[in-house]
Amino acid sequence: MPTSAYSERPLAPSTPLPTPSTSQTSPAWDPSSRTPSGQDWLDTTAGKRSVRWLSESAFVGKRVRLRIVGTKPVLRDPGFMSGNLERRIVEFVKVQGETVEVIAGANGKIFVPFKYLERIEPTTKGDIVTATRGEHAGQEFRISAFGTDICATY
Secondary structure: OOOOOOOOOOOOOOOOOOOHHHHHHOHHHOOOOOOOOOOOOEEOOOOEEOOHHHHOHHHOOOOOEEEEOOOOOEOOEOOOHHHOOOOOEEEEEEEEOOEEEEEOHHHOEEEEEHHHEEEOOOOOOOOEEEOOOOOOOOOEEEEEEEOOOOEEEO
């Protein structure tokens, strides 16, 4: 009796497709749906996370560390400050219009457009972090445990 290397059963996807009732009620399945309001942390123009949450009153007078990114000149775009501050870690002072005043070390206080700033993610136990949204927005916490599957604060 000859044997076949192929299965006799018909192929079926391992993940079931959504039922018509699910796809109509869930915006996740609607390609024309927009990101819900209040979720503006994703700055699609810059292709990275935005720090527009700094405009909220909860962050007035708070110490928040940020990183300057995306400033290097490309083709006809001169970049920001010719890219001289690329990857520099700065400290938030205040928001003024469409720019953020930061302390940039020896450069002193400078104004940086929102699109060139990103928040610094915690990397180790003991890091101080600031909640960016929710009921604790603007409050500072210290990381008490950090790993690939946990990030606990106190």
